Amino acid sequence: MGQVSTSPLRLVTSEDRGVQLPKTKSPLVIESEAQLRAFLSGLSGVDAVGAEARAAKLATRSLKKSTKLAALDLAISMVDLTTLEGADTPGRVRSLCAKAARPDARDLDVPHAAAVCVYPDLVGVAREALGASPVKVAAVATAFPSGRASMNVKLLDVREAIEAGADEIDMVIDRGAFLSGRVGQVFDEIVAVKEVCGLVHLKVILETGELVTYDNARKASWLAMLGGADFIKTSTGKVATSATLPHALVMVEAVRDFAETTGRLVGVKVAGGIRTSKDALRYLVVVNETVGSAWLTPDLFRFGASSLLNDLLMQRLKQSRGTYVRADEFSAD
Amino acid sequence: MSDRLDVRKTYKLLIGGAFPRSESGRSYEVTSADGAFLANAAQGSRKDVRDAVVAARGAQSAWWAQSAYNRGQVIYRLAEMAESRRDELREHVALAEGVKAKDAKATVARSIDRIVWYAGWTDKIAQILGSSNPVAGPYFNFSVPVPSGVVGVIADQDSSLEAFVDSVLAPIAVGNSVVVLASERRPTPSILVSEMTATADFPRGVVNVLTGFTGELAPTLAGHEDVDGLDLAGVDDAFGDDLAALAAGSIKRVLRPDHARETSLLRLRAFVETSTVWHTIGQ
Numbered sequence: 001m002g003q004v005s006t007s008p009l010r011l012v013t014s015e016d017r018g019v020q021l022p023k024t025k026s027p028l029v030i031e032s033e034a035q036l037r038a039f040l041s042g043l044s045g046v047d048a049v050g051a052e053a054r055a056a057k058l059a060t061r062s063l064k065k066s067t068k069l070a071a072l073d074l075a076i077s078m079v080d081l082t083t084l085e086g087a088d089t090p091g092r093v094r095s096l097c098a099k100a101a102r103p104d105a106r107d108l109d110v111p112h113a114a115a116v117c118v119y120p121d122l123v124g125v126a127r128e129a130l131g132a133s134p135v136k137v138a139a140v141a142t143a144f145p146s147g148r149a150s151m152n153v154k155l156l157d158v159r160e161a162i163e164a165g166a167d168e169i170d171m172v173i174d175r176g177a178f179l180s181g182r183v184g185q186v187f188d189e190i191v192a193v194k195e196v197c198g199l200v201h202l203k204v205i206l207e208t209g210e211l212v213t214y215d216n217a218r219k220a221s222w223l224a225m226l227g228g229a230d231f232i233k234t235s236t237g238k239v240a241t242s243a244t245l246p247h248a249l250v251m252v253e254a255v256r257d258f259a260e261t262t263g264r265l266v267g268v269k270v271a272g273g274i275r276t277s278k279d280a281l282r283y284l285v286v287v288n289e290t291v292g293s294a295w296l297t298p299d300l301f302r303f304g305a306s307s308l309l310n311d312l313l314m315q316r317l318k319q320s321r322g323t324y325v326r327a328d329e330f331s332a333d
Numbered sequence: 334m335s336d337r338l339d340v341r342k343t344y345k346l347l348i349g350g351a352f353p354r355s356e357s358g359r360s361y362e363v364t365s366a367d368g369a370f371l372a373n374a375a376q377g378s379r380k381d382v383r384d385a386v387v388a389a390r391g392a393q394s395a396w397w398a399q400s401a402y403n404r405g406q407v408i409y410r411l412a413e414m415a416e417s418r419r420d421e422l423r424e425h426v427a428l429a430e431g432v433k434a435k436d437a438k439a440t441v442a443r444s445i446d447r448i449v450w451y452a453g454w455t456d457k458i459a460q461i462l463g464s465s466n467p468v469a470g471p472y473f474n475f476s477v478p479v480p481s482g483v484v485g486v487i488a489d490q491d492s493s494l495e496a497f498v499d500s501v502l503a504p505i506a507v508g509n510s511v512v513v514l515a516s517e518r519r520p521t522p523s524i525l526v527s528e529m530t531a532t533a534d535f536p537r538g539v540v541n542v543l544t545g546f547t548g549e550l551a552p553t554l555a556g557h558e559d560v561d562g563l564d565l566a567g568v569d570d571a572f573g574d575d576l577a578a579l580a581a582g583s584i585k586r587v588l589r590p591d592h593a594r595e596t597s598l599l600r601l602r603a604f605v606e607t608s609t610v611w612h613t614i615g616q
Contacts, residue, residue, distance in 0.1 A: 323556035323557060324386065324553070325558050326558045
């Protein structure tokens with residue numbers, strides 16, 4: 001973590017960990033629901049106590065001084081600055097875009113955020129406000145946050161967002177279908193949405209808070225990756241339980257195993273309830289220790305958050321000023 | 334010989350209505366005035382100061398939003414709590430300050446009376462510090478005292494209870510929340526008072542009390558930009574100058590120790606701002 005920006009990319013392999021992954025017959029090609037079901041049920045279960053203990057252990061890791069500063073900057077560059085309220089206005093989205101492009105107007109060294117994340121009808125506003133800025137526009141689509149709509153409505157939702165200029169689509173899976181065992185239906189939806197997306201980045205929201213168990217989170221992660229997800233995302237932020245460190249650990253492990261089996265690198269986005277720099281840095285530690293520094297880039301790891309950005313900026317300023325900073329140093333949106 | 338094991342007390346911090354040990358896990362020995370071991374107190378860290386300021390900031394608006402009368406009731410309840418534990422307070426004041434039981438008893442009585450006195454001020458301070466100003470036009474023009482916000486208090490090092498009560502209650506009575514660094518060598522009476530605040534209906538975080546080394550914690554508190562006022566009762570002039578310079582970085586109101594023993598109205602006045610509003614006369 002100390003050389004976040006300079007170290008060569010490193011991938012933790014199963015060899016490093018001294019474990020043998022089960023060899024599968026090219027799992028990228030799913031030909032039938034029966035094959036998919038068999039593959040998913042063939043995944044080993046998650047040691048829940050072990051995952052929680054590991055996450056808790058990693059959460060005690062402390063970053064100091066220049067390492068902390070590098071990690072804060074990295075976290076800022078990974079933020080998907082999000083507003084998903086019924087009360088969103090074009091004005092609010094514009095100010096959010098300005099903030100994403102230049103988080104701290106007084107300090108040009110602060111990196112820009114990765115993306116702004118809005119509802120599909122506001123994609124056009126965000127696109128226009130961001131102009132030539134490298135900040136991406138992400139849209140939640142497919143009847144966010146419940147995912148309860150017909151396939152046609154979901155695909156139309158995605159198509160319209162892309163036409164309005166979205167670079168990334170955050171889709172939700174049908175948790176009801178997943179929990180009742182209709183994994184083929186969930187898979188088909190993801191494949192169909194990815195088809196509409198084409199080169200547009202697809203993030204698949206698993207909503208781990210509604211999947212109940214870690215086993216389900218692991219299965220859903222694989223399901224989404226097999227369906228063509230470019231990112232898997234923990235939560236919508238709209239249910240009681242959002243992202244937790246153990247769930248992120250399980251998903252990062254899935255991403256690691258998937259990369260090793262298929263060679264394709266899938267990103268992870270944690271969202272919902274991450275408000276402090278301390279939380280954010282804990283996720284970075286989990287990523288670094290689980291899958292290696294190769295994933296410590298906005299291309300492969302994101303935070304979906306709104307108030308987190310201000311806390312990161314406050315901690316950054318605290319490091320340079322030496323005194324704790326007022327919350328109202330930074331704009332609310 | 335008693336057949337009962339001692340039930341030893343662990344002295345803790347008060348941050349946001351909870352009683353944690355120091356985030357750092359450290360503690361230090363507190364001795365009585367004659368040098369005998371008295372207790373292990375939590376040795377707060379800079380992060381504890383930060384957490385306490387966050388808690389104080391979060392609580393201040395809710396405290397100020399209560400009616401002045403209600404704030405008085407809450408502070409009066411603190412006096413009720415102190416009254417029922419006055420023997421314990423007396424014992425600790427006598428041990429900490431090395432004074433006779435009779436003098437400690439008088440100190441405790443005066444301190445509790447002071448709490449009642451401050452309780453009475455909550456809904457009267459506006460009449461004393463506020464005014465209706467004459468203006469040339471069809472307007473009312475009012476000046477009203479409003480709290481500064483979060484006040485950092487470095488409590489008196491010697492007077493373990495009486496000066497502590499003054500330093501803490503004055504800013505609270507006018508609607509501030511406080512982060513207090515208790516007397517380094519004589520913290521136990523103030524820890525007892527901090528426990529009483531938990532049962533006196535203060536919103537969580539209005540009173541935060543930290544124990545530890547003043548020299549280590551005071552600069553963090555003085556420099557913290559989210560602290561609006563600073564009471565330097567417990568530091569000497571030289572250190573006070575350093576802290577006042579740190580406080581100036583974020584334009585805090587500073588109460589210097591030479592004012593510490595002055596009339597209490599000055600203390601009530603130390604951490605208020607004046608807000609002036611215009612209002613049309615008639616409908």
